[in-house]
Each structure stands twice: as C-alpha cells, then as structure tokens.
Amino acid sequence: MKKINSPSNPIIKVVKGLYKKKERWKKRLFLIEGVKIVEECIRWDIEPVYILFSNDLFKTTGGEKLFNNIKKYDDKLINLPSRLLKDISDTENPQGILAVLNFNNIDFKVLLEKKDKFIVILDELQDPGNMGTIIRTADAFGASGVVLTPNCVDLYNPKVVRSTMGSLFHIPIAQVEDKIQLIEELKNEHIKIYATSLESANYIYDVDFKRDFALVIGNESKGISQEILDLADNTIKIPIIGNAESLNAAIASSIIMYETVRQRS
Secondary structure (H helix, E strand, O other), X not given: OEEOOOOOOHHHHHHHHOOOHHHHHHHOEEEEEOHHHHHHHHHOOOOOOEEEEOHHHHHOOOHHHHHHHHHHHHHXXXXXXXHHHHHHOOOOOOOOEEEEEEOOOOOHHHHHHOOOOEEEEEOOOOOHHHHHHHXXXXXXXXXXXXXXXXXXXXXXXXXXXXXXXXXXXOOOEEEOOOHHHHHXXXXXXXXXXXXXXXXXXXXXXXXXOOOOEEEEEOEXXXXXXXXXXXXXXXXXXXXXXOOOOOOXXXXXXXXXXXXXXXXXX
C-alpha cells in the first residue's frame, strides 16, 4: 500500500483526467466510485488498476468489510487524505473509495454463442441514466447482452457506470462501429430484429419473444435510425391507454423485457 498526499501526484492527475471521455479512451481506463460498485467489482474478480481510499471509508456502511476484501490488492491500494479524495470524487457524498479499471473489450459475436438469445441494442442512446438503467434491467431480466451502436453516450461515463449499480460487470456489453453490419450479421444467424416505434401496428404481446431476437431501443428524441428500421423484421410498441404520448427509453425497455420473460416462463 502507498500513500499520496499531493494533488500534483501523477496518479492523481491520471484519475482526474478520467472524467473526460478523450482521456478515458486514450488510456482505456475508467472510474468506479462507492462501496457497492467496488464491492461488485471485487466479487466478480475484476482486476483493478488502482484502488484509492480515505479513512472516510471506515465511516461508511460496509466500508470496513470492503477494506478487508481489498487488502489482497496491497500493491494497488492507495491511501489519500479525505480532502484529496473528495477533490477527485464525482459524487456529492463520497464514500471514501474509488477504483480505476481497464476497459472491457467484448466482441458482439460472443453474444451469439449463448442459447435462447435475447440481445438488447441501443441505437445512439444519449442519456447516461437511461443507458445505465437499461443495462441494469437487461441484467435483471437475463438478456444475453447489450450492444451499443456508434454515437451512443460513452459506456464509461461516470453517470452510466454509477447507474448500472454493478451490472456493468454481470452482463456482456459490446460496442460496434457499423450498425448495418451488426444487424445483417444477426439476421444471418436467424435472429429476429424487433425495433421499437410509436408508429408500429404491432403491440409487444403480438410478437414472439420465445424465439431468438434482438430488441432495438432508439435515441430519446429521434428514435431508431431509418437504416435499422429498414432492416427490422418487425416494429413493436407498448400499449398506452392514458394521455402520455410516450415513455422514456429506460421504462419502455423494462416493460418489453418483462414481456419477454413472461412469454418465456
């Protein structure tokens, strides 16, 4: 274990830089913060690059237990003064711990190896909270994995990471450079493409979620890109009885994933 007291220390500078997307992708590193998510990281045997903590950790519920679990990473542990950790924290009420992790690079073809395929595709989704919640929901409902198309919010944005509540470590998440190639490869594997659309004539209970399929969730304001809609096997929508025009992306995807589990039960 080492101690750092100076904000000008090179490691502290690296950590501060990771709040910027450019620096994250340059170094292929990202941050997690808080007892719960660091605990999940350790539980799932994700090897940290650094774990930074202050004595405030021991004042946090579960903090002492977590410290006992991270002792095995002695060469990666860095003790900071409370003021310094608070300075590099991204939360209003820091819990005295954060960790630096390597990017997890997953080829989307890994998802094709699973049985009973149920893949969630996020098409240019922009809201960090929505992305994190959808990843967490996909994890909860047993999806095969999540795929992000170009122009989505950064998977490693601190708000995305925080709102996954650790599901980031539980479910495969792939990022692709060509959304058309993605859809074509899925169709070649006989995976149905279901795209959400308010204009659809098909309600979610009209389609067969028991077969292998990919669910596409679109951008919050523009919806799903036309090139994916053109390739989709079916468009689907959620029945809305009241006066609301639509539901937000995270809520809509949760309802559809529940319907998937209901049909498959």
